[in-house]
Amino acid sequence: MDETRFKTEFGKLSQRDFSRLSQFIYENFGIFLPDKKHYLLQNRLIPRLRELGFSSYGQYVDYVLNQGTESEEVFEMMNVVSTNKTEFFREKEHFTLLQQKLLPDFYGENIRVWSAGCSSGEEVYSLAMVLAEEKEAGHIPDFFIYGNDISKRILHKAIQAIYPYKEVESIPFAYRKKYLLRSKNKENPTIRIVPELRAHTRFLWENLTGNIETLPYDFQFVFCRNTLIYFDRETQNKVVTRLLKHLKPGGYLIVGHSESLLHQLPPGVKVIQPTVYQKIKKS
Ligand SMILES: C[S@@+](CC[C@H](N)C(=O)[O-])C[C@H]1O[C@@H](n2cnc3c(N)ncnc32)[C@H](O)[C@@H]1O
Known part of the structure; x- marks a missing residue:
């Protein structure tokens, strides 16, 4: 293979530096970067080296590893490492299930939901739209949704709640008029979530593999979808145990369609379907 084609203006990220970085990321954030991600990481770091004025990857790796895990640069690096792909009503069967089958268990209660690894919101x-409909129908008095992520950049987007117009395509037609504002800019059309809906949400900069003490312990629903997939089995178990702690008995944990927990089912949990689990009520 012609290795020179992988060279960037900063040379190459050596195998040793890739290993140092990937080990650091795994130990502190639970994200496992296999060897095949070497060149992806090398490319994604280019803007960081440019901004900080380094001339080689080695200099950058020495620098970032000398910063504390809570430092600005470590979080800047995590911003470029994490995959933030998401969309409105992604895996939409979960939203139908929530509205038709799961939510009725909690009719009459104030509903609290946690979107763990919420990306850009x-x-x-999507959850807020569904729950606003349920509130309007008189099934629930009120609702609140928390989202957390390790990427500050992506959380800023979530708080802004401004999205390219083409993203509306996955939003049910009936919700568009009610919950979206349209920009007047014809060249770069965008939508924004209405303030009435935004008022029911809060975004937190929290690491799922660290200690999360800022979140309530009585969620009826935790959505952790397409995030566990980046962790190895041991970290997944740790994170799932934490998520379950934050659920009230009878509450539901929903994971992504490619993330079934069936092979590692934690105790005290009932399978509703391969991606939906219920925390068993103590009798
Ligand atoms: C692919 S997105 C999934 C977004 C959304 N849940 C969905 O299903 O569309 C995964 C998100 O998890 C976040 N993430 C990865 N590791 C994390 C960690 N240790 N703590 C908090 N968030 C994390 C990433 O930054 C990314 O925004």
């Missing part, structure tokens, strides 16, 4: 606002 589309999952949070």
Whole structure:
């Protein structure tokens, strides 16, 4: 293979530096970067080296590893490492199930939902639309949705709640007029979530593999979709145990369609379907 084609203006990220970085990321954030991600990481770091004025990857790796895990640069690096792909009503069967089968268990209660690994907020606002409908129908008095992520950049997008117009395509037609504002800019059309819906949400900069003490312990629903997939089995178990702790008995944990927990089912949990689990009520 012609290795020179992988060279960037900063040379190459050596195998040793890739290993140092990937080990650091795994130990502190639970994200496992296999060897095949070497060149992806090398490319994604280019803007960081440019901004900080380094001339080689080695200099950058020495620098970032000397910063504390809570430092600005470590979080800047995590911003470029994490995959934030998401969309409104992604895996939409979960939203139908929530509305028709799961939510009726909690009619009459104030509903609290946690979107763990919320990315730019589309999952949070999709949930907010569904719950606003349920509130309007008189099934629930009120609702609140928390979203957390390790990427500050992506959380800023979530708080802004402004999205390219083409993202509306996955939003049910009936919700568009009610919950979206349209920009007047014809060249770069965008939508924004209405403030009435935004008022029911809060975004937190929290690491799922660290200690999360800022979140309530009585969620009826935790959505952790397409995030566990980046963790190895041991970290997944740790994170799932934490998520379950934050659920009230009878509450539901919903994971992504490619993330079934069936092979590692934690105790005290009932399978509703391969991606939906219920925390068993103590009798
Ligand atoms: C692919 S997105 C999934 C977004 C959304 N849940 C969905 O299903 O569309 C995964 C998100 O998890 C976040 N993430 C990865 N590791 C994390 C960690 N240790 N703590 C918090 N968030 C994390 C990433 O930054 C990314 O935004």
